[in-house]
Amino acid sequence: MNKIVVIGLGPGAEDALTLGAAKNLREKRKTYLRTEKHPTVSYLKREEIEYETYDKVYDSKEEFEDVYSSIVEDLIEQSDKYGTINYCVPGHPLIAEKTVELLLGAEKEERVELEIVEGLSFIEPVILSMQSDPVEGLKIIDGLDLKNQKVDISVDNLVTQVYNQTKASELKLELSEIYGDEYEVYIIKAAGVPGEEKKIKVPVYELDRLGWIDYLTSIYIPKVQTEDKRVYDFNDLLKIMETLRGEDGCPWDIKQTNESLKKYVIEEAYELVEAIEEDDIDGIVEELGDVLLQVVFHSQIGREEGYFNIWDVIRGISEKMVNRHPHVFGDGVAETDSEVKRVWDDIKASEKEQESHQERLRSVPKVLPALIRSEKVQKRASKCGFDWDDRGGAVEKLREEVEELIQEIDSNGENIDGELGDILFSVVNLSRFLDVDPERALYKSVDKFIDRFSKVEDEVLKSGRKMEDMGLDELDEIWEEVKSGE
Structure with a gap:
């Protein structure tokens, strides 16, 4: 050969x-x-x-x-x-x-x-130039493959093949997201070549501002020092949680269990939703952190008890996302949003070994808010054809349920709550046909009521009176004035 x-x-x-x-x-x-x-x-x-x-x-x-x-x-x-x-x-x-x-x-x-x-x-002369010991941690990254290779802030990083200003710009954008613009790195050219070697220290934002970057250029990124911590990564968060739960940690954190933390998971999720609703970017960042903390907190408890750890959680969700997107990670085909949802639901049912439609309905979590649970159950029922042909059927069903509630009230019946629940269920059904999120719609109505109520109270106070001293007719008249003014 x-x-x-x-x-x-x-x-x-x-x-x-x-x-x-x-x-x-x-x-x-x-x-x-x-x-x-x-x-x-x-x-x-x-x-x-x-x-x-x-x-x-x-x-x-x-x-x-x-x-x-x-x-x-x-x-x-x-x-x-x-x-x-x-x-x-x-x-x-x-x-x-x-x-x-x-x-x-x-x-x-x-x-x-x-x-x-x-x-x-080129690694040896760079190490000599930096006078650093790679035993303390050194990650080598190909500058031509920044999409697949990520820096590690806990060790030194050496980025190779940063051969022109374009590549330096790409690296600058990548590093600024992680370290920030002011973090200082080293640009090293022709390491170990007598008379040609250059080494300068610059902040990240200046990475692409040098005219002498060429094919012999590498970027050396020192690790983030623990005594001057301004940049954190996922491993830092895990370590913080482990410390809080450790022998000399926080008494409150130590006594928590998966059971005791349930309410905080819900609270943090709702606070995140509120930040999103208010388009509060800083709030979104903070609340996402709080949600992530709950994931890490529960995982640390699972690790201590020997049932699972954070890597089990990450592996599980990663496998799920790959498995449920065969049109992206495999040879499946799903070209529209509705096709993607159908594929997702079918794979999910297969994973959970749900062979019947009733099993799919019963698997909708009972702890969900009633409006959300209603919508999910109805959507799953519709997938087997158990649905109105159009919104007309949903409208007639709502009318029917309203009449049944009125009859139950007039007769002092014992099933008023059941009939009222049927109306709410029918409203959710109609919302589905109108492509309206019932939770969102009710949320907006509650806010609208609060705003109008506030304006009514302001008008009453301007007149020198109190709402408690006024009759409903007077208050309703002011309400209608506020409403027409909108």
Whole structure:
């Protein structure tokens, strides 16, 4: 089988070139460089080592994936032609080198044989420049894959391949969301290359304001120090909760149980809804935090009792979202909102082993507010065809229920609450046909009543009287005036 000798050229300094790399470069083989834009290439020129580069491929392709796959295919073709060839890459062949990753895949497919010749990576000179010990925590991130690789604020982060201002801008936006604009990071260029190395400390917002950023540039992000904590992540929240529940923690937090916290889950959810209703952005942020705290709090209790932990919760919801969206994560098809809902409901019923329609109805939680529960039950019943053809049927049913309530009241019957409940149920049904959220509609009516009542009281107080001293007819007259003024 033909062979490709992959040679690491090191971070850039000629002294960092390994003996193995130098030995293989002197072999009389065809030699190819992924890029000629690397300081060590001056050594090849001085030693009169002939080579060809793939720099031209970068200009001919729009996507990096296409560039890398094109290089790999050509390398395999050249090895078929010449037997054994050299392929040189910057740094270490197995660190941040996509073409080598693709070549290793080709080797598994038995398309080519590889020999890896080590080279010093860019990581070592960066560590030397920063005088940091990676044992204390260092995460390496590919600057070309920021969507899939995330920084970790609890350790130092080294972002590679920030080769121009556009990439620096993308990184700036990513980091500003996590660390804030003022957090200071290091820009390091040509680490370990004598006479060319640069290192400066800048706030995140200045990341893309330097004209000398190039293909030898990396960004070093120091970890957030615990003694000066201004940025937190999810692990910090878990640690805080664990401390509060610990031996020297808060007495109130320690005595809580999943049962005792139930009311707080509901309260926090409603406070979040209120913040959303009022379009209070700061409030939304705060209340989302309170809701998240409830998730972490319950999970910490579950962990202590040995039943579950936060990772079980995260795994469960992640698996659920993937499983219930086969049109996104699989080969399913759902092109409209209604199709998505149908797929969701069918998968949900299958997961819960609900074979009959009545099981689906009974599974609607009883603790939900009655209007919301009514709407959910009606929607599930409608899915098997148990529904009016149009809103006309719902209107007639409402009239019928109103008449039955009046008859029950006139006869002093014992089922007034049942008939009143039927009316409310019918109102929810009509709301569904009118595409109106009954909970929201009643919410608005309550607010409207409070506003009008307040205006009535203001008018009464202006007259020097009190509402308690006035008759209903007088108050109703003022009410109608307020209403007409609106």
